[in-house]
Amino acid sequence: MTVERNPWQALGALLVGFSLILLDMSVVAVANPAIMESLKASVSEVIWVTSAYLLTYAAPLLFTGRLGDRYGPKNVYLVGLVVFTLASLWCGVADSIDGLIAARAVQGFGAALMTPQTMAVVTKIFPADKRGAAMGAWGGSAGVALLLGPVLGGLLVDSVGWEWIFLINVPIGIVAFALAWKLVPTLETTKHRIDPFGIVLSCTGMFLLVFGLQEGNNRDWSASIWSMIAAGLLVLTVFVVTQARSKGEPLLLLSLFRDRNFALANVGIATMGAAVTAMTVPSYFYLQGVRGLSSMESALIFAPLAILTGVFSVTIGKLSDKAHPRTFTALGFVLFALTIVGFSLLMEPDSHLWMFSATAALTGVANGMVWGPLGAIATRNLPVRQSGAGSGIYNTNRQMGAVLGSAAVGALFVDRIEAHLPGISAGGAKFEGSPSAIPEAFHEPYSTALSETGLLPVAFLLLGAVACTFFLRFPTPEPQKEEEDVALEKAEKAEKAEKTG
Numbered sequence: 001m002t003v004e005r006n007p008w009q010a011l012g013a014l015l016v017g018f019s020l021i022l023l024d025m026s027v028v029a030v031a032n033p034a035i036m037e038s039l040k041a042s043v044s045e046v047i048w049v050t051s052a053y054l055l056t057y058a059a060p061l062l063f064t065g066r067l068g069d070r071y072g073p074k075n076v077y078l079v080g081l082v083v084f085t086l087a088s089l090w091c092g093v094a095d096s097i098d099g100l101i102a103a104r105a106v107q108g109f110g111a112a113l114m115t116p117q118t119m120a121v122v123t124k125i126f127p128a129d130k131r132g133a134a135m136g137a138w139g140g141s142a143g144v145a146l147l148l149g150p151v152l153g154g155l156l157v158d159s160v161g162w163e164w165i166f167l168i169n170v171p172i173g174i175v176a177f178a179l180a181w182k183l184v185p186t187l188e189t190t191k192h193r194i195d196p197f198g199i200v201l202s203c204t205g206m207f208l209l210v211f212g213l214q215e216g217n218n219r220d221w222s223a224s225i226w227s228m229i230a231a232g233l234l235v236l237t238v239f240v241v242t243q244a245r246s247k248g249e250p251l252l253l254l255s256l257f258r259d260r261n262f263a264l265a266n267v268g269i270a271t272m273g274a275a276v277t278a279m280t281v282p283s284y285f286y287l288q289g290v291r292g293l294s295s296m297e298s299a300l301i302f303a304p305l306a307i308l309t310g311v312f313s314v315t316i317g318k319l320s321d322k323a324h325p326r327t328f329t330a331l332g333f334v335l336f337a338l339t340i341v342g343f344s345l346l347m348e349p350d351s352h353l354w355m356f357s358a359t360a361a362l363t364g365v366a367n368g369m370v371w372g373p374l375g376a377i378a379t380r381n382l383p384v385r386q387s388g389a390g391s392g393i394y395n396t397n398r399q400m401g402a403v404l405g406s407a408a409v410g411a412l413f414v415d416r417i418e419a420h421l422p423g424i425s426a427g428g429a430k431f432e433g434s435p436s437a438i439p440e441a442f443h444e445p446y447s448t449a450l451s452e453t454g455l456l457p458v459a460f461l462l463l464g465a466v467a468c469t470f471f472l473r474f475p476t477p478e479p480q481k482e483e484e485d486v487a488l489e490k491a492e493k494a495e496k497a498e499k500t501g
Contacts (some may be wrong), residue, residue, distance in 0.1 A: 007125040008184065011134055012116045017081050018138070019112040020169055020176065024053065024088075024151030026280075027165050029264060030295040036160040041097040050215050052101045056108030058399040062200045066251055072189045073117035073124070073388060080113025085173030096225020100137040102324035109347060120219035121389035122381045124187050127472070128320055131379060136372025144310045150284070151303070151491035154296030167400040193379035196252035201239035206396070213403050217410035218418015223386035225300030241448075253389045256382070262390065264398045264467045268329065272370055273401030275457035278409040279340060279363075282454040285413075286347045287356075289438040290447050301353060312368025320373040325471035330378070332369025335464035337458045339363040347451040351442040370448035370464075380474055401460075409456055415450035 028050050030036075035044045087107035094100040119138060126134045155163045209232030216225045237352045243250040257263045280302075288299035320328050342359040346352075376395070382390045421442060439445055 007134070010125055010184045011122060011137060012310075013176070013183040014077070014121060015078070015082075015137065015141045016172065016179060017114055017176040018118045019141050020084070020413070021057075021114060022127045022170060023149045023152065024107065024143035024166075024169070025050075025057075026145075027153040028053075030146025030150050030153040030299075031157045031162040031165050033366070034157050035097075035100070039095075039097045039100065043096045045101070047218060048101045049097075049104055051211075052105040053108040053111075054399075054403065055207060055210055056105045056212065057111045058403060059203045059208045060109065060112045060199075060200045061116060061204075061396040061399065062251060062389075062392045064112045065120070065388045065390075066194075067113070067119050068117045068388035068391070069386065070189060070388075072187060072192070073120040074180065074184045074186050076183070077114050077117035077121075078177060080110045080117070081177050082110075082365065083107075083113060083172060083181065084110030084412060085177070088166045088169035088173065092163045092170070093148045102303050115395050116388055116391040119375065119379070120387040121184060121187070122375075123184065123382060123387035123391070124384050125293065128380050130391055132321035132376040133314050133318035133374060135375035135379065136313040136315070136320075136396070137367075139174070139317070139371025139375045140310045140313025140368065142371060144306045148299075148306050150295060151298035154294065155300060158296065171327070179292065190408045193212055193249045195246070195249070195251040197468075198243060198246075201235055201242065202251060205232050205235035205239055206400075208235060210400070210403050213407040216253065216407055217414065221466065252393070253386060256386065257391065257393070258389055259381045261377050261381060261471055264396055264470055265374050267467040268333075268370070268464045270373050270401035271395040271460040271467070274405030275340075275460040275464070276338065276367075277402045277405035278392070278457045279343070279454070282450040283343060283346070286447065286450045286454075289301040289489050290347075290349055290443050290450070291353065297351065301357050302360045303366070304357055309367040309371070312365050313372040316368050317372030319375060320376060322448065323378045324473050325373070327371045328369040330468040331500070332366045332373075333461050333468060335369065335463040336363060336366035336405065337465070339366060340457045340461065344451045344454040347447050347454060349447055377471060396481040405457070405460065409453060412448070412456055416448075416452050420445040420449045 016288075020164075028257050030169045033048070035049060060485075064076065084107055086453050087110055090103035091100055091107060094103055122131065122134050151164050156162075165187075208228050212225050212229035212232060216229070219225050227425065240252065240254070243252040244254055252486055257266075283302070284298055287293045287301055288295065293301070337357050339362045343356070346356050346359065377385065378394050379390065395405060
């Protein structure tokens with residue numbers, strides 16, 4: 001199969017596996033109580049079911065993105081899919097909490113192998129000026145999967161048991177492998193040098209930083225946590241300095257940041273990851289703790305968000321190819337921020353839930369204006385031979401934003417609980433761990449605490465909006481240059497065929 005044939009089929013095949021990765025980031029949250037009971041685990045242990053996955057997913061993304069450039073994105077994607085699927089089976093049959101945590105760590109590494117390759121393939125098989133709709137589908141699937149996770153998790157836990165949130169990945173993973181094997185083209189690779197020292201530094205620094213941010217709230221931001229965060233930042237600083245001074249081929253291509261749009265798109269996707277994560281925490285605590293909804297019912301309140309994100313991501317992504325890069329993105333960030341204010345105002349004990357869903361629908365439109373266009377902007381001027389490196393950087397920033405948003409909203413939530421429910425800090429900890437246990441007498445102050453916590457994403461989104469205003473207009477394609485590029489590509493293929501023939 002050639003690169004020019006059926007690029008949408010290839011993208012569709014990749015999105016099957018990519019959606020699994022993102023579903024598994026959010027699907028476990030609703031299963032935690034069932035896992036605790038089944039495996040006789042503590043709260044701190046069950047938190048690691050999610051933390052282990054996020055750690056091994058976020059830490060190696062820079063490295064795994066480069067692997068795709070070196071060995072081919074299709075090959076690395078398929079290896080990652082096999083690792084992810086087998087680890088999912090391991091998760092489903094685990095009979096101890098330690099075994100489940102170990103399996104989730106392996107599953108996260110499989111996800112890290114897969115994620116950069118999906119974006120890299122899109123960059124290579126779609127022309128730069130027609131990439132908006134494809135990136136819209138890619139980014140939209142990310143938003144939809146993250147939001148549908150709790151719905152699917154609630155359905156499976158209530159019907160067949162928590163094990164099936166993992167076991168269902170096995171048949172889907174097999175189908176995803178077959179589709180990718182058949183429909184995704186084998187793309188040409190470039191012989192990049194592997195940088196072992198850079199890999200060790202980047203993975204170590206990311207691990208320390210992500211671990212510190214994730215566990216900070218659970219450990220009351222102790223001195224050891226701040227030491228770990230500081231150590232992570234120090235190691236990452238050493239990593240960046242050594243990469244800048246490298247005379248060979250570095251793991252982190254700092255030259256990519258010379259493109260202003262790429263650099264600003266990375267700021268935008270980090271703020272988007274932070275905002276989405278920070279938004280869901282107070283919203284679900286409100287719907288379950290104050291309004292008494294089940295996990296699945298509260299997730300369904302957000303169904304319009306997921307649906308409209310998917311619909312508008314592709315549509316607006318296509319329109320964004322011909323528009324100024326800031327047109328949809330800046331508007332999307334501002335609209336998203338306004339809906340966050342709307343959610344905050346609606347967090348009252350007796351507000352209308354249909355208004356919550358209507359606000360979620362507007363949030364879906366806002367998400368559709370951001371996810372796809374940002375991905376297209378980031379890759380528009382990206383050299384095709386460095387698409388894996390660029391994808392690794394972009395996805396690392398998205399994941400780091402999500403971790404930062406989670407840590408920040410957790411810390412702010414505890415602070416607001418202590419402010420509005422003084423003298424019951426132990427109760428506040430109980431509320432945070434079991435949102436359905438809020439006594440009616442505490443609904444008013446608890447709602448106020450959640451309402452104030454819920455405004456945090458506005459800060460992230462306004463930063464993203466400001467970044468978008470500095471985007472540069474896409475350069476007009478030069479027909480002569482395009483013809484020269486096509487001729488050069490044909491000559492290279494002819495020369496390669498002659499050597500192999």
